[in-house]
Amino acid sequence: MVYPYVELLYRKECKVSYSILVVGSAALDTIETYQTKVEDCIGGSALYFAAAASLFTPVAVVAVVGKDFPIDQIHFLRQRGVDLSGLNIVEGLTFRWGGRYDRDFTHRETLFTALNTFETFNPIIPQHLRKSDLLFLGNILPELQLFVLKQMEKPKFVLLDTIRLWIENERKALLDVIAKVDAIVLNDEEIRLLTDYSNINKAVKSIFKLGPKLVIVKRGENGATLHTNQNDFFALPAYPLEEVEDPTGAGDSFAGGFLGKLAQIEQLNLFAFKQALLAGTVVASYTVQSFGLQRLSTITLQDLQIRTDYLLQSILISR
């Protein structure tokens, strides 16, 4: 099977953009929603990110899986030019996560976590990837994120993601990472936990003092906002879906769309960040329409264009 977007997006254009590296998890997720339960579907921050970013530009993955990982199911990533040389396949089982969402997807509960091979994940960056221009530090232990940063040779832009678990239990290491990155993407709960400010805007200001120049607030069905330490503020609604199947990976694919777009346009200024926020929002809107990477694996350029145009219209106030 040949995926249409591959041709459309960069085989024909054949443009070399900023290179992207993602380091994160690869997982098999068991997900319960109000309506369905799906077992062992492909997930993890690195794979969601790569599936999204690869719509815009080639991307390289560093992650670990066990021998049980159904590698053929991510063949589409290779077809899109994803460099999987850093995806280590080791003895043992792949990291598994199980979670359950409430009816309106506003809360999720972790049902189980089996780290398996992920427990001893040692993210050694292959030599040829250490010069990557853009880096996404997906949700892994902050100490490992620091270790990744140390191996890199002056990336142009580093985007960080984290979760409640590390904010609560690995605060010191996490603050060390935060001090070294350009941008951080968080939801409102994470922002409040990290800063201890209940007001999101005050909280965002306080994060600038920790180091990052850019903070992206993920607001789920309410969209996303972008804040810079130069007082710039930009907001986008979520694409107004009438059905959501599974929100897992929305944040990682949002980050993938964001960095993928930055890489594609090879710019790191406010206008580029705004376009990147739009790309991330659009990609995430497709992610949540299926379990796992399913919908992400079939997105076409036309799909992206339709929702991009729709969202641009939804923030247009002129006649």
Add this chain to the structure above:
Amino acid sequence: MVYPYVELLYRKECKVSYSILVVGSAALDTIETYQTKVEDCIGGSALYFAAAASLFTPVAVVAVVGKDFPIDQIHFLRQRGVDLSGLNIVEGLTFRWGGRYDRDFTHRETLFTALNTFETFNPIIPQHLRKSDLLFLGNILPELQLFVLKQMEKPKFVLLDTIRLWIENERKALLDVIAKVDAIVLNDEEIRLLTDYSNINKAVKSIFKLGPKLVIVKRGENGATLHTNQNDFFALPAYPLEEVEDPTGAGDSFAGGFLGKLAQIEQLNLFAFKQALLAGTVVASYTVQSFGLQRLSTITLQDLQIRTDYLLQSILISR
């Protein structure tokens, strides 16, 4: 004291726009926040609405208060040209409401409700107000909202507000009202309760089948979205405040800014609705910076302009 905006906004321009009538509550609120407690501050849907709408255009109020109501504290409304001939002052005490907000203002708890004179509120519309062009049905018993509608002579546009209490306990009468109005303003919790859809966008679609052509979703710190039965969708973020003092009245003053702007520009089309959403968002951002009507009573045209420009910038994606 003469308020600067009166001159600026319409004494000098002296333009007669669409007339607005609001029917709702006038109250004395006791509000507890994480930091402060304030007793008997002026509130109620009709007064918050009037304080906001009167920044754009004259407005008439129908409501009831007791003899204990500190009428001098709303003198500024008269100075702004608000028609208070429909504000009935009757024997007895004014409606009192007490509520407490949690630290990040995401939840509020009603501590007490003393209806007092509001219990026998019979909203007879003075003859000269029955021809009003625009009508805001503030949060009162749906049966009374129906009674108001019956007295009106073909208003051009009716905006409805309601609360959880009536959605749960007065559903039949409420559905009757909803069938007769042009637009409804609700928060996400109210939308889910009203429609029994957990997905907001699906819920909004189902509301169009009940009658309204326009649904406005109030999303608190995440802004507001506007949806039409013609599939138009427009989104605005909230103005990014770093301090909120008291969110009481945010929704009513948002509605006031919305209808006030529609009246001022004398248009009832998508472009007008978008501008109105912006005006409502801006006014509400000032409302929450003080308890009661305090900040609303001192807003200047310049204040409105500054935040309007800021929000326009925050949805501008071009260079």
